[in-house]
Amino acid sequence: MQLNLPRSFHLGRTLDAFLPLFAVLLALFIGGFMILLMDANPLDAYRALWEGAFGTKNAVADTLVKATPLLLVGIGICISFRGGVVNIGGEGQMIAGGLAAVAIGLQYKESDPTTVIIACLVGSFVAGALWGGIAGVLKAYFNVNEILSTIMLNQIATFGMMYLVRSEFIDPRQKNAAAPIPETERLPRSLDLPRIGGTLDDLYDFLGLSAADANQWATTLLHNGIVIAFVLAIVVYVLLWRTTVGYRIRAVGKNPRASRYAGIKVEQYTVLSLMLSGGFAGLAGGIQLLGVRHRMNAEGGAIAFTGNAGFNGIVAALFGGLHPLGTIPASILFGALLVGGNKLQRSVQVPSALITALIGLVIVFVVASDIFVRHRSRRRVAVAVSEASAEAAEVRASP
Amino acid sequence: MAMSTADHKLLPTGHERIDHMEMRGIVKRFPGVLAVDHVDFDVRAGEVHALLGENGAGKSTLMKILYGLYHPNEGEIFLDGERVTIKSPSDAIAWGIGMIHQHFMLVPSLTVAENVALGLKSTRAPLLDLDVVSARIKELAKTYGLQVDPAMPVWQLAVGERQRVEILKALYRGAALLILDEPTAVLTPQEVDDLFVTLRQMVSDGHALIFISHKLHEVLAISQRVTVLRDGHFVGTVPTAEATKASLARMMVGREVLLTYEVRAQQAGEPRLRVEGVRAASDRGTEALRGINLEVRAGEILGLAGVSGNGQRELAEVIFGLRPATTGQVVLDGQEVTGKSPCDLNKLGMSYIPEERMTDGVIRDFTVAENLMLQEHGLRPYSYSIFMNPRAITRRCAELIRSFNIRTPTQETPIKSLSGGNIQKLVLARELAREPAVLIAAQPTRGVDIGATEYIHQRLLDQRAKGTATLLISEDLDEILALADRIAVIYEGEIVGVVDRAEAQVEALGLMMAGVHREAVAG
Numbered sequence: 001m002q003l004n005l006p007r008s009f010h011l012g013r014t015l016d017a018f019l020p021l022f023a024v025l026l027a028l029f030i031g032g033f034m035i036l037l038m039d040a041n042p043l044d045a046y047r048a049l050w051e052g053a054f055g056t057k058n059a060v061a062d063t064l065v066k067a068t069p070l071l072l073v074g075i076g077i078c079i080s081f082r083g084g085v086v087n088i089g090g091e092g093q094m095i096a097g098g099l100a101a102v103a104i105g106l107q108y109k110e111s112d113p114t115t116v117i118i119a120c121l122v123g124s125f126v127a128g129a130l131w132g133g134i135a136g137v138l139k140a141y142f143n144v145n146e147i148l149s150t151i152m153l154n155q156i157a158t159f160g161m162m163y164l165v166r167s168e169f170i171d172p173r174q175k176n177a178a179a180p181i182p183e184t185e186r187l188p189r190s191l192d193l194p195r196i197g198g199t200l201d202d203l204y205d206f207l208g209l210s211a212a213d214a215n216q217w218a219t220t221l222l223h224n225g226i227v228i229a230f231v232l233a234i235v236v237y238v239l240l241w242r243t244t245v246g247y248r249i250r251a252v253g254k255n256p257r258a259s260r261y262a263g264i265k266v267e268q269y270t271v272l273s274l275m276l277s278g279g280f281a282g283l284a285g286g287i288q289l290l291g292v293r294h295r296m297n298a299e300g301g302a303i304a305f306t307g308n309a310g311f312n313g314i315v316a317a318l319f320g321g322l323h324p325l326g327t328i329p330a331s332i333l334f335g336a337l338l339v340g341g342n343k344l345q346r347s348v349q350v351p352s353a354l355i356t357a358l359i360g361l362v363i364v365f366v367v368a369s370d371i372f373v374r375h376r377s378r379r380r381v382a383v384a385v386s387e388a389s390a391e392a393a394e395v396r397a398s399p
Numbered sequence: 400m401a402m403s404t405a406d407h408k409l410l411p412t413g414h415e416r417i418d419h420m421e422m423r424g425i426v427k428r429f430p431g432v433l434a435v436d437h438v439d440f441d442v443r444a445g446e447v448h449a450l451l452g453e454n455g456a457g458k459s460t461l462m463k464i465l466y467g468l469y470h471p472n473e474g475e476i477f478l479d480g481e482r483v484t485i486k487s488p489s490d491a492i493a494w495g496i497g498m499i500h501q502h503f504m505l506v507p508s509l510t511v512a513e514n515v516a517l518g519l520k521s522t523r524a525p526l527l528d529l530d531v532v533s534a535r536i537k538e539l540a541k542t543y544g545l546q547v548d549p550a551m552p553v554w555q556l557a558v559g560e561r562q563r564v565e566i567l568k569a570l571y572r573g574a575a576l577l578i579l580d581e582p583t584a585v586l587t588p589q590e591v592d593d594l595f596v597t598l599r600q601m602v603s604d605g606h607a608l609i610f611i612s613h614k615l616h617e618v619l620a621i622s623q624r625v626t627v628l629r630d631g632h633f634v635g636t637v638p639t640a641e642a643t644k645a646s647l648a649r650m651m652v653g654r655e656v657l658l659t660y661e662v663r664a665q666q667a668g669e670p671r672l673r674v675e676g677v678r679a680a681s682d683r684g685t686e687a688l689r690g691i692n693l694e695v696r697a698g699e700i701l702g703l704a705g706v707s708g709n710g711q712r713e714l715a716e717v718i719f720g721l722r723p724a725t726t727g728q729v730v731l732d733g734q735e736v737t738g739k740s741p742c743d744l745n746k747l748g749m750s751y752i753p754e755e756r757m758t759d760g761v762i763r764d765f766t767v768a769e770n771l772m773l774q775e776h777g778l779r780p781y782s783y784s785i786f787m788n789p790r791a792i793t794r795r796c797a798e799l800i801r802s803f804n805i806r807t808p809t810q811e812t813p814i815k816s817l818s819g820g821n822i823q824k825l826v827l828a829r830e831l832a833r834e835p836a837v838l839i840a841a842q843p844t845r846g847v848d849i850g851a852t853e854y855i856h857q858r859l860l861d862q863r864a865k866g867t868a869t870l871l872i873s874e875d876l877d878e879i880l881a882l883a884d885r886i887a888v889i890y891e892g893e894i895v896g897v898v899d900r901a902e903a904q905v906e907a908l909g910l911m912m913a914g915v916h917r918e919a920v921a922g
Contacts, residue, residue, distance in 0.1 A: 243785040244777050251773065255762040260721065261753055262773040263742035 020319075023369040024333070027361040034357060038350050045348045052343020053336035059343075061196075061220035065292065067335030069094070069284040069306070071229040073313025074320065074327040075236040076280030080132075081322050082240060083273025084253030089135060089150030090281040090310025091302050092157030096131040097124030097282030098289040098305055099161055102169070102296050105187040105289075113190040120191070121228075121286050128282015129275040131157060136274030140267035146274065154310070158302040165298040182298035193223040193291035223291035232280070236324040249273050284309060312338075315359075319366055334359065408605075411542050414573035416444045416605045417495055418479050420465075425474035427460055434460045435471070436631045442576065447598060447608045449622035449639070451615075453651055453848035454819055457631040458611050462578045465609075466498045467491040497574025499565045501581045507554035511547050512536060515568050532571075539570050543600050558706065559590035566597065576607040583617055587706050588876065588909035595621050613651075613849070614877070615644045627651055652849050660860055660881055667884065668697030671868035672718070672837045677727030679717050687713040689892040690727070695837065695868040700859065702883025702900075703872045706912055710892040711872045712754060715841050718870070719751045720744050732836055745774055748836035752826055752843050754872070760826040761814050768796040768810040771829055803828035804854065820851030827855055831862060838862060841872040856882060876908060890914040 032042035053063050073090045080087040087093075101120040108116045135153060138144035166182045174180040197220060240246035251259045252269045260266050288305065289296070297304060316334050320326030341355030408416045421441040427434045435457040442448040452458045463469045465476065467485040476483055478494060485491050491498070505514050512533045521528045533549035540546055545563040553561060562582060569577055579598075583591045598621060602608060612618050618625055618639070625642055627634040627650040634650045649655055674693040681687035687710045695701045705711055716722035718729050720739050728737040731747055741751070753759035761770045772792055775781055780791040796810050805824045807817055814822060823843065830838065840859065844852040859869060859882060873879050879886055880903065887897040888911040896917025898908075911917060 242787055242789075244782045244787055245785050247769070247772075247776055247787065251762055251765070251769075254764045255758070257759050258762050258773070261719075261741060261751065261759050263740070263745040264773075265740070265742060 019369045019373055020366050023365040024362055027358070027365040030365075031354075031358045031361055034354065035348075035350060038354070040348045040350050045344055045350060048344045048347040049337075049340035051340075052347075053340035055343075058220055059339065061222035062339045063332065063335045064222055064226045065335075066307070066338050067331040068223075068225040068229050068291070069288050069309035070313045070316045070331035070334055071226075071233060071327060072284035072287065073281045073309050074317035074331050075229075075233050075324045076277035076284075077314050077317035078236060078320075078322050078324050078327060079240065079249065079280070080273050080277035081317065082246075082253050083249040083269065083277075084256065085136070085139060085146050085270060085274050085277075087132060087135070087150055087274060087277045087281075088147055088311075088314070089132060089153050089278065090284075090313050091306050091308075092150070092154035092310070093128035093131045093278040093281035094285035094288065094306045094310050095157040095161045095302060096127040096278075097285030098293075098296055099164065099169075099285075100124045100127035100282070101286040101289045102184050102187065105191050106169075106185060109188050109191075113188075116191055117193065117290060120290055121283060124286025124289070125279040125283045128285065129279035131282065132278015133271060133275040135278075136271035139274070140270040154302065161296060161305075162298040162301070165296050169296065171295075184295045184297075186295045187290070191290060192294065193225055193287060196220070196222045196224055196227070199224055199227075223287075225287035225291045228283075228287065230328065232283075233324040233328050236280075240324065245272070281310060281313070284313070315363060319363065321370070333362075337362075410575055410606065411604050412539065412570055412573065414495060414575055417575040417607055418444045419477075420479075420496075420576055420607060421477040422461070422465065423475050423477070425461060425464060425476075426472045427457075427464060427469060428472050434631050435464070435628075436633075437474075438628065438631075438633045440626055440633075440636075442607045442609055444575070444605045444607045445602055446623040447602055447610050447621050449610045449612060449618040449625045450628065451612065451618055451625055451647060451651060452628035453613065453850070454846055455630075455848065456628040456651070458628055459580060460631075461628070462498065462580065462609065462611060465491070466496060466578060492572050492574070495573055495575035496578070497569030497572060497576070498578040499562070499569060499580060499582055501584060503561050503565055505553045505561060505564060508552060510550055510552050511556075511564050511567075512549040514553055514564060515549075515571050519572070535571065536567055539567055542604075543570070543597055545597055558585045559587070559593065562586070562590075562594065563597075574606075576609070577601070578609045578611070580611045581613075582610070583612065583614060585707065585874075587912045588905055589913060591617065615647050616877070618647065619644065629653060648849060660856060662860060662882070662884075663864065665698050665864065667699035668866065670694045670696050671732055672870065673730040674714070674718065675728050675730065677714070677717055677729065678725045679713050679722055680725060681713060687892050688717065688724075691889075691892070691894055693870070693887060693894065695870050697866045697868050698863055699884045700863050700869040700871050700882050702879035702886045703870060703889055704876055704879050704886055704908060704912060705874070705889035707874050709889050711841065711889060713892075714889070715751065715754070715839050715870075715872060718839055719749065745833075748833075750830040750833065750835035750838045752823075752830050752838070752840045754841035754845070756819075756823055756826055761822055763813070763815040765814060766811045767800070767805070767807045767814055767817070767825065768792060770814050770825060771796045771799055773829060774833070775829075799825075799828040799832060803858075818848075820847045823847050823855060824851060827858055831858060834865065835862075835867055838867050838869045839872070840869060842874065843871070844873075844875070844878060876905065876912075880905070888912055888917075 028046065035042040035045045052059055054060055073094070077087060077090070100123040104120045104123045105116060108119065131153060135146045135149040138149050139146040162182070165184055169184045170180065171183055171185040174183065240250065248259070248264050248269050249272065251264060252266050253273070256266045285306070293305065312334055316331040317327050319333070320328070320330035337355055337359055341352050344350060344355065345352040408418070410416055419441065423439055425435050425438045438457065438461055440450070440461065450458045450462070460469060464471050465485065467487045467490050476485060483494060485494065506517065509517070512529045515536055516527070516529060516532045522531055536549045545567055547556070547560055547563050547567065553564065556564065582594060586594060598608060610618070610622055619642065622639045624636055625639055625647060626636040627647065629651060672695040674691050677688055677691045678686065679688040691714055693701065703711060713722055717724045720741050724737055728735050730736065731744070731749060734747070736744060736747060757763060762773070772781060776787060780788055781795065782788055793810065799805070800807060800810070803824050805828065806821050814825065827843070843859070844855050847855065859871070863869060871879060871883055880900065883900055885897055885899055886903050886908065888895050888908060890912065891914065895911045895914065898917070
């Protein structure tokens with residue numbers, strides 16, 4: 001039989017949803033004291049941060065460009081964490097994806113650009129999935145801890161990339177130079193991921209509208225990767241909560257024993273969740289390559305290519321409650337903090353390490369608020385259930 | 400202690416008696432739950448006062464308050480008329496109150512004497528005084544008929560012996576009032592008899608005993624008074640002499656309860672499940688099953704009795720494809736299925752109600768609906784290709800919730816907020832909804848309240864009438880005697896005998912559970 005829950009039950013839930021926002025504001029408030037300690041004016045600093053992240057069209061574009069790989073890695077992390085595996089291998093998987101994209105792009109320079117771009121993106125997803133799948137197979141069938149294996153696979157990918165870019169993949173023009181720069185050839189411009197500006201123009205044309213004054217984004221560097229990432233976030237949401245595959249991934253993640261007892265093939269779904277997670281990180285690498293960097297470069301190691309998105313994506317996903325749709329605002333927030341941090345450093349003269357500290361504060365406060373929400377909701381469920389069942393008992397008792 | 404020190408009040412242990420312990424108006428609230436609501440309870444020296452109630456009725460909470468593990472929100476505790484505050488278990492021990500927990504608090508690698516001495520001040524500190532402790536243990540053991548060797552490591556002791564160590568531990572610390580929390584749950588019938596001898600001895604020596612149980616016949620056998628709690632409320636205290644099983648059950652549940660079931664005689668059909676010469680290893684690599692042969696026929700419930708840890712779990716896991724058999728085979732409806740995966744066995748019509756329902760039966764963080772669909776979600780109409788069909792699922796879950804009487808606020812409620820009985824009904828709903836050919840039910844009513852137990856038993860009997868072959872694995876002999884057509888007894892990985900219910904006798908079954916073969920019992 002079903003019991004009726006009081007309305008306050010639902011109201012409380014709505015209030016809880018806003019709590020992370022208060023947590024962010026509180027973190028920034030505390031951060032203000034840190035800025036004061038550095039003899040700067042917190043209000044000026046935050047204004048600079050805001051301007052840097054959202055103040056101009058280009059700032060917004062920059063923020064979204066930075067958020068794209070965070071979001072793609074983040075939705076993959078949602079899958080793996082929900083599946084009970086901790087994928088710390090986003091960096092390596094991004095590199096695998098980037099290498100696949102550059103290899104495919106250089107191989108088919110002469111073919112139809114649209115087809116090649118799609119092939120590059122699919123290839124980068126597959127490469128990331130295979131790289132993640134290695135850790136998945138090791139975990140499922142040989143009981144190797146995936147945290148260790150994915151971290152080690154990061155190193156292997158980084159050094160593998162450095163080796164390839166210095167040997168097989170090196171730009172032929174650099175090969176014979178006296179001091180060769182270890183980088184691949186730049187992909188032809190036809191293979192650049194189309195900018196949003198151009199796409200919007202096409203869209204307006206298609207709809208028969210005049211584009212010139214309506215299109216605000218024509219001059220920015222914002223590429224279509226963010227659109228792909230938004231769409232895929234929705235796809236991952238549907239996958240996790242509306243399909244049998246996602247249901248099984250979540251079941252295995254929450255309780256592998258009960259899942260096995262219920263007839264779910266636990267090993268297969270462990271491998272699958274790491275492959276999907278790796279695939280999205282690989283795609284982040286592919287999009288980063290086609291949209292921003294256009295070539296692989298061995299100097300500066302992994303971080304020069306990934307911008308640490310393989311790790312920051314994990315933070316964004318956790319911040320987004322391991323929910324693909326929650327990861328969208330979370331990755332934009334972190335993108336904004338990264339972009340705005342540069343401006344902050346330039347205009348207010350505080351070290352950019354402060355941004356790292358601010359991000360840390362935000363994480364601590366949001367995690368704390370999350371624990372608080374969970375505690376409250378448990379209590380609320382307990383109260384509601386006991387009240388509702390007492391009510392039901394009375395209803396039954398009266399004839 | 401501030402109590403009287405008159406000589407006549409000393410116990411044989413040399414400690415002072417507690418003539419009268421009284422709890423008045425005890426209230427304990429947990430977030431959102433009133434666990435104990437103005438309950439009065441008292442116990443006198445020289446009596447066993449049984450505390451009876453379903454799971455969640457508040458018995459354990461009340462006793463944990465007495466033992467200082469919880470602090471009451473309201474109410475007072477009096478020892479011999481003097482008001483006391485018990486802040487911690489060490490306070491309780493100092494006042495002469497001891498508690499034997501359901502799960503023993505012993506260190507397996509230490510000896511009996513070391514376990515007893517643990518946490519006490521040595522008389523020769525900083526050196527150990529284990530010889531003194533051992534001598535004292537022997538003395539106490541003799542007084543109370545609690546035979547144990549103080550030099551034995553605890554891991555070598557049987558469950559009944561470990562319980563004796565727990566009792567000795569409490570007596571050694573001067574317990575005049577002893578709380579026994581479901582002490583018989585893990586014992587064979589013979590061990591229960593031994594325990595009762597000890598308890599009667601203690602009572603006649605002037606101890607006060609509180610006996611927590613939900614087994615009515617034990618309460619009737621050992622206690623002088625019974626107090627019944629229901630949903631945290633005090634229902635009543637009655638002298639045992641005036642109580643019957645039926646009257647106590649009515650007090651516990653608040654309505655009439657069927658204590659025996661009308662099991663319609665029916666001819667068992669073809670064998671649906673056969674287990675032939677199965678051997679298997681335990682988790683630790685020792686041999687857990689040593690050649691098991693069993694046959695369960697259509698429309699039959701075969702009860703598998705035995706003390707826990709004699710291979711029941713391993714047998715269920717081998718049958719359900721969760722543990723490899725080293726030799727032997729499992730045959731389902733004439734088809735060999737040894738080593739097939741749970742997934743395949745599900746499809747072939749086998750259902751399994753696992754012993755550990757919270758870890759193996761359900762996913763704690765999933766909702767009621769998600770847990771109900773754990774097996775069927777991949778079938779039409781609940782999903783088409785990979786896409787789930789929420790409407791069909793909602794309809795199906797509503798139907799299961801209704802027909803299995805699962806009490807839940809909504810389908811989206813996380814299952815961990817339901818009671819044990821409701822969770823078990825959910826597992827039952829999921830496993831029986833597919834009309835299985837063979838059902839393995841491991842401890843289907845352990846930790847479940849009487850009302851839900853009655854319901855679950857009825858469903859198992861209904862399934863029997865529909866022709867399902869049921870293997871009922873239970874440590875509760877009463878449950879097996881009430882339901883099973885035939886009873887097999889397992890001991891150390893072997894079936895020591897199979898008897899028809901009509902000729903089954905509790906004493907004989909008890910001996911078999913202790914490892915005596917059927918022929919020897921009969922002879």
